[in-house]
Each structure stands twice: as structure tokens, then as C-alpha cells.
Amino acid sequence: MTSQPHAPAQAPSPGTALAVAVRHVDKAFKLPHQQYHTLKERALHPFRSSTFDVLQAVDDVSFEVAEGEFFGIVGRNGSGKSTLLKCLAGIYDIDAGDLHVNGRLSPFIELGVGFNMDLTARDNVMINAIMLGLTRQQARERFDDIIAFAELENFLDLKLKNYSSGMTVRLAFSVAIQVDAEVLLIDEVLAVGDASFQQKCFAEFHRLKEEGRTILFVTHDMSAVERFCDRAMLIDKGKMVELGDPTKVAHRYNELNFGRSVTHLAREAEERFGDRTAEVLAAWFENDQGEPIVELGHGEVCRMCLEARFNEAVEDPVFGFTLRNEVGTAIFAATTDLLHGPTGSFAPEDRVVVRLEFHNWLVAGTYSVTPSIARPGLGADALDLRADLAQLIVHGWFYTGGVTNLPHTFEVTRA
Amino acid sequence: MSVADPTVVADRRNYGPSAFGDDLRRFWNLTLTLAATDFKLRYFGSVLGYFWSLARPLLFFGVLYIAFTRLLGLNKGIPHYPVYLLSSIVTWTFFTETTGGCVQCLLAREGLLRKMRFPRLVIPLSVALTALFNLGTNFVAVLAFAFASGVEVRWTWLELLPLMALMATLAVGIGMLLSALYVRFRDIQPIWEVLQQILFYGSPIIYVATLVGTKAGIKWQHALVTLNPIATILTQARYAFVDSGAPSAAAAAGGTVRLLIPLAIIAAMFALGLWFFHREAPRIAEHL
Numbered sequence: 001m002t003s004q005p006h007a008p009a010q011a012p013s014p015g016t017a018l019a020v021a022v023r024h025v026d027k028a029f030k031l032p033h034q035q036y037h038t039l040k041e042r043a044l045h046p047f048r049s050s051t052f053d054v055l056q057a058v059d060d061v062s063f064e065v066a067e068g069e070f071f072g073i074v075g076r077n078g079s080g081k082s083t084l085l086k087c088l089a090g091i092y093d094i095d096a097g098d099l100h101v102n103g104r105l106s107p108f109i110e111l112g113v114g115f116n117m118d119l120t121a122r123d124n125v126m127i128n129a130i131m132l133g134l135t136r137q138q139a140r141e142r143f144d145d146i147i148a149f150a151e152l153e154n155f156l157d158l159k160l161k162n163y164s165s166g167m168t169v170r171l172a173f174s175v176a177i178q179v180d181a182e183v184l185l186i187d188e189v190l191a192v193g194d195a196s197f198q199q200k201c202f203a204e205f206h207r208l209k210e211e212g213r214t215i216l217f218v219t220h221d222m223s224a225v226e227r228f229c230d231r232a233m234l235i236d237k238g239k240m241v242e243l244g245d246p247t248k249v250a251h252r253y254n255e256l257n258f259g260r261s262v263t264h265l266a267r268e269a270e271e272r273f274g275d276r277t278a279e280v281l282a283a284w285f286e287n288d289q290g291e292p293i294v295e296l297g298h299g300e301v302c303r304m305c306l307e308a309r310f311n312e313a314v315e316d317p318v319f320g321f322t323l324r325n326e327v328g329t330a331i332f333a334a335t336t337d338l339l340h341g342p343t344g345s346f347a348p349e350d351r352v353v354v355r356l357e358f359h360n361w362l363v364a365g366t367y368s369v370t371p372s373i374a375r376p377g378l379g380a381d382a383l384d385l386r387a388d389l390a391q392l393i394v395h396g397w398f399y400t401g402g403v404t405n406l407p408h409t410f411e412v413t414r415a
Numbered sequence: 416m417s418v419a420d421p422t423v424v425a426d427r428r429n430y431g432p433s434a435f436g437d438d439l440r441r442f443w444n445l446t447l448t449l450a451a452t453d454f455k456l457r458y459f460g461s462v463l464g465y466f467w468s469l470a471r472p473l474l475f476f477g478v479l480y481i482a483f484t485r486l487l488g489l490n491k492g493i494p495h496y497p498v499y500l501l502s503s504i505v506t507w508t509f510f511t512e513t514t515g516g517c518v519q520c521l522l523a524r525e526g527l528l529r530k531m532r533f534p535r536l537v538i539p540l541s542v543a544l545t546a547l548f549n550l551g552t553n554f555v556a557v558l559a560f561a562f563a564s565g566v567e568v569r570w571t572w573l574e575l576l577p578l579m580a581l582m583a584t585l586a587v588g589i590g591m592l593l594s595a596l597y598v599r600f601r602d603i604q605p606i607w608e609v610l611q612q613i614l615f616y617g618s619p620i621i622y623v624a625t626l627v628g629t630k631a632g633i634k635w636q637h638a639l640v641t642l643n644p645i646a647t648i649l650t651q652a653r654y655a656f657v658d659s660g661a662p663s664a665a666a667a668a669g670g671t672v673r674l675l676i677p678l679a680i681i682a683a684m685f686a687l688g689l690w691f692f693h694r695e696a697p698r699i700a701e702h703l
Contacts, residue, residue, distance in 0.1 A: 090432055107530070114531070119455075
């Protein structure tokens with residue numbers, strides 16, 4: 001699907017021209033405890049307004065993006081990535097540091113800013129194009145291309161308020177893409193639009209990249225980061241945490257985001273069955289090195305593990321795992337009953353660790369495992385079963401629409 | 416992290432938002448586009464767009480005319496008083512549209528300010544430009560009325576252009592100040608409404624400057640025309656446009672040199688507005 005890009009590095013290789021250089025940029029917001037908006041309030045409480053919190057939204061961030069690079073910026077909500085983007089876009093002033101952008105920059109921070117619902121698409125396109133930096137002449141010249149890309153030839157003289165939201169977004173995207181910017185800032189705009197238009201957008205980004213444009217891409221979608229970005233950066237609490245290989249950045253992001261949730265899963269309303277003759281103490285995922293993991297790449301080897309303690313003597317208990325996806329569909333289930341045979345006899349206070357190793361052919365998504373221990377037999381007589389005890393995030397670039405992507409080969413023969 | 420050769424990067428140190436931006440052509444393009452859009456929306460948004468924009472000053476004129484001419488007899492001894500009244504009201508409407516419109520203009524365009532990089536001054540200027548378009552269309556009615564009333568057509572009518580330019584300078588100066596202040600203090604709006612009322616009666620709109628005579632040994636007329644730039648402009652407009660027999664601004668102020676004071680006030684107001692707006696511009700998006 002993608003050609004794996006050159007070995008990504010901390011900095012663009014020397015010699016290439018820089019499109020964006022950010023050096024030790026700081027940006028803080030003063031958050032007054034109570035906002036005073038009127039003179040009267042200010043006059044009545046002349047000193048109170050001086051108490052405020054300082055929110056360091058961007059804290060000493062430095063990075064460089066070479067010309068023609070597809071650079072990802074990822075981070076959780078409130079991590080400062082949007083603030084950073086707004087600083088780059090020239091909307092916010094920075095407190096300290098240096099910020100250089102080489103060439104015209106087109107921000108896709110929100111599409112269709114300045115669209116007026118009472119005007120026709122024709123007028124709006126002209127206005128938006130001028131807002132984005134084209135001259136009237138250029139806007140007129142590109143008008144046809146813009147409309148053609150948006151596939152809205154038949155709705156030119158319709159007022160925008162009569163457009164569907166998808167049509168509006170298409171129009172806005174088309175305008176933004178036609179503004180010959182050398183640097184594009186894209187802030188999660190692709191979350192809108194239907195699947196075919198999204199596909200078209202990505203194709204367009206690819207084309208722009210081939211043309212040598214520089215793209216800065218802010219997103220939550222790790223698979224998109226791995227698919228498109230040459231390099232990426234992870235920002236958390238205003239600080240840069242990771243810079244470089246998109247896969248590595250995606251791993252760190254998932255750890256940051258979901259790393260905590262593994263321990264949090266022992267929630268109060270836990271779904272738990274069984275007479276506790278044996279107790280599942282913990283469940284986790286680990287890689288083939290035996291290291292606990294919370295996320296995993298597609299195609300890698302993985303183990304589901306459980307640790308249990310026996311309260312009474314049990315002969316040949318059946319250990320099992322069930323893997324479910326986000327919507328709760330059981331994707332995979334296995335027990336020792338059929339494959340392993342007798343598991344042995346356990347005395348009270350015995351502890352056991354059970355591991356199930358498998359090749360991860362799952363598509364990107366979040367999965368949870370339900371470990372169980374049952375009496376021998378059908379496996380229905382549960383000693384302990386703890387639903388969704390551990391989570392695993394799978395990432396990869398495969399979007400097939402299926403729940404797994406099995407290793408496969410194609411053979412096409414003319415019959 | 417390696418620091419690359421800084422010459423590789425085109426230097427744009429003052430990268431953040433500013434009042435003017437770095438491309439005057441784009442600045443002008445944007446101002447014009449925003450103003451033209453507003454103007455267009457006003458005229459095509461409703462069926463009788465032009466009529467409504469004229470109706471307001473005309474109705475205002477009608478009420479004032481009846482009240483002050485028929486009831487109070489303010490027009491006594493003033494040739495073409497109705498023409499003076501109408502032209503003053505239209506000029507005053509331009510002033511209030513600009514300044515009043517500027518107060519909340521930054522808030523109204525919050526979406527643009529928070530999402531796009533463009534020179535911040537574009538917004539108040541586009542408000543002023545829209546008001547200027549309106550002044551132009553309204554003046555068509557004034558001219559028609561002047562013809563109909565039998566006002567003598569003279570070359571001095573051209574003096575209206577620099578006079579309106581002065582008016583625009585004053586209005587834009589105040590507008591810039593108000594718009595930037597409003598971002599920090601929301602009660603600028605009622606304050607300005609009150610000040611506007613005071614200014615309305617403090618300017619020779621329903622009366623003429625010469626009506627303010629000398630009382631208690633003070634030449635109030637001189638004071639008015641000297642200290643209120645709007646009075647200076649309207650008085651000179653009366654002389655140039657309505658009635659050549661009326662005193663010029665210089666005569667009403669009591670000396671040509673004294674006209675430097677209202678000119679200085681206009682220049683100072685403009686400079687103050689520009690300075691303050693320029694200072695606030697980088698932070699407008701975050702203070703909103």
C-alpha cells in the first residue's frame with residue numbers, strides 16, 4: 001500500500017532545504033480565575049484580577065521539517081498540538097523562540113472559515129480563495145478547477161445554506177487545496193466527508209506530496225500517521241515527547257493514551273462469573289520477549305497471559321481466552337480443553353501462569369481479552385471468568401473492512 | 416537536534432498575527448472583499464435592500480425636520496435648512512455606522528480571527544468601507560434632494576470629498592480604538608452609545624454652528640467649531656455645499672489658524688487608534 005519511506009531520523013537529512021523550523025517555541029495562556037470583562041468589575045476588584053493560572057500550552061518545542069516532508073503531529077486532547085498549529089499558522093503570537101516558515105502556508109484548521117450561508121457557492125469560493133491568499137485574478141482562474149474537484153458543478157448558484165454539510169466541506173476543501181501553498185497545515189479535517197471523499201482527500205495529499213509540498217498533519221488517527229507520514233512528533237502537556245519514526249511515535253501515543261487504562265480496568269462494576277474455586281489474579285498481553293505490552297503492530301507475535309491462584313484442589317482445569325473487539329464481537333476464543341488436553345492437578349494456594357501465543361493478524365483497533373478458568377468438561381462450569389480484563393491496541397495500515405487480515409497470496413489465472 | 420544553517424530558511428521573524436500583515440495587496444484585497452460582501456448582503460438579502468438603507472436616515476430626517484422646523488422653528492433664517500439637515504444626518508450616519516459597527520466587529524468575526532492568519536486591521540477597516548459605500552449611495556439621495564430644493568450647483572461641492580475623507584479618518588481612528596478596547600472591556604458598547612448621543616447633540620446636525628452665539632462673553636461658536644472636528648467638517652460642508660452665504664469653518668472658528676486644532680484632533684485620534692490596535696493585534700485571537 002505504501003512504500004516504506006526512508007529511514008526516518010530525528011532531523012531532516014542535512015542539505016535539504018527547510019520548510020518549517022521551530023526553535024524553542026513557548027506559548028502560555030494566562031487563565032484568570034475569574035474573567036473580568038467590564039470596567040465596573042475591574043474598578044470594584046482592582047486587585048483580584050491579578051490572580052491567574054499560567055497554562056504552558058507549548059513548552060520549549062523545537063523541530064524542523066524539510067521541504068516535501070509529510071510530518072505528523074500527534075498528541076492527546078489538550079496536549080498543545082492545536083496551539084502549536086495555530087502558532088505555526090500565525091494566528092497566535094509566540095512568547096519565546098523562533099518560528100520560520102518558508103513559503104506560503106495554507107492552514108486547514110477548519111474548513112470553510114468565513115463561508116457565508118446567505119451567499120451562493122460561487123461568491124463563497126471567491127471570498128474564501130481571497131481569504132486564503134489568492135488574488136481576485138487567480139481566484140477567477142482557478143474557479144473551475146475548484147468546482148470540478150468538489151463535484152458541485154450543478155449547484156453553483158445555490159445558496160450555501162441549502163447545501164448539505166458534506167457538500168460544504170467538499171467545497172471548502174477544494175478551495176483550500178487549490179491555494180498553491182508550499183506548506184499545508186492539516187488539522188483533523190478528514191474526519192468529515194464520506195468515505196469516498198476521504199479517499200480522494202488522501203489521494204490529493206499524496207499528489208501534493210509528490211509535487212514536493214510540505215505537509216504538517218495533526219491527527220489522532222495513528223494508522224493515518226503510519227500510512228502517510230515520513231516523520232512524526234508526539235507532544236504531551238506542551239512538551240515534545242517523541243520525534244522521528246511514525247511507527248515509534250504511534251507506539252508512544254498509544255502507550256500514553258491507553259497505558260494507564262490497563263491498570264484501570266479492574267473497575268468496580270466488573271463482569272465476573274464463577275465460584276472462585278480458582279481466581280484469576282491478572283491478565284495481560286506480552287510480546288515474544290515476554291515484555292508486557294499495551295499495543296502491538298499488525299503481524300507481530302503476541303501472547304495473552306493470565307495468572308491464577310487456586311483456593312481448592314482442582315483437577316485438569318480448563319483455561320481459556322476470549323478476544324473481543326471494540327463492539328464486543330468475539331474475534332477469537334481458545335481453551336486448553338480441546339488443544340492442550342489435561343492441564344494437571346492443582347492444590348490450594350497453587351499459582352499458575354497461562355500463556356497463549358498467536359500471530360497477530362488482527363486489523364487496527366482496540367481489543368480486550370476475557371480470561372477464564374473452568375472445570376473440566378464443556379468449559380461452562382466457570383471457576384472464575386473476568387470479562388475484558390486487559391486491553392490491547394493493534395495498529396497497522398491495513399484497512400480492509402474485515403476484522404482480520406490473514407496472511408494470504410493472490411493468484412489470478414486466465415481460465 | 417541539529418540546528419541547520421539559518422540561511423536555508425526564508426526569514427520571517429515577526430511571524431505572528433499583526434495589524435497590517437506583510438502583504439499590502441492582500442490587505443487591500445481582503446478589506447475590499449469583506450466590505451463588498453457585507454454591502455452585497457445588505458442590498459440583496461432583502462427585497463427592498465437599498466430602500467431600507469435609505470429609509471433609516473430619511474425617516475430620521477423626517478422626524479427631526481418636523482420636530483425642529485415646524486414645532487421649534489429652528490430653521491428660521493437658515494437657507495436650505497432641510498438640505499443641510501439631510502446631508503448632516505447622512506454624514507452622521509456614516510460616522511455612527513463606522514464607529515458603532517467597529518465596537519463589536521472583532522467579536523463578530525471571531526471565527527475568522529481564531530482560524531486564519533490575516534492582517535487584523537482588515538476587519539475594522541472593512542466595516543468603515545461598508546459604511547463608506549452606504550454613504551455613497553445615500554449621498555445620491557442627498558444630491559437629488561439638493562437639486563429639487565434649488566440649491567445652487569457650484570464647484571465647491573467637490574470640497575465634500577476631502578471633507579468626507581477627514582470624517583472617515585476620524586471615524587476609522589475611533590473605530591480602531593473601540594474595536595480593540597471592546598476585546599478587553601465589554602462595556603465599551605454602552606459607554607460608546609452614551610458618548611454617541613452626547614456627540615450627536617454636541618455637533619451642529621439639527622442646528623447650525625452659527626446658531627450658537629456668544630453668551631457670557633464666551634464665543635461658543637468658536638469653541639464648538641474649534642474643539643469638535645465633526646462641527647468643523649459640517650460647518651465647512653454647509654459653506655461649500657448648501658449655502659455660500661454661510662460662514663466657512665475658518666470664519667466660524669474665528670481664524671484659519673484655529674482650524675489646525677480640529678485637524679490635530681483628527682490626526683491624534685487616528686494615531687491613537689492605530690497605535691492601540693497595532694499593539695493589541697497579536698493577542699486579539701486569544702483574548703476574544
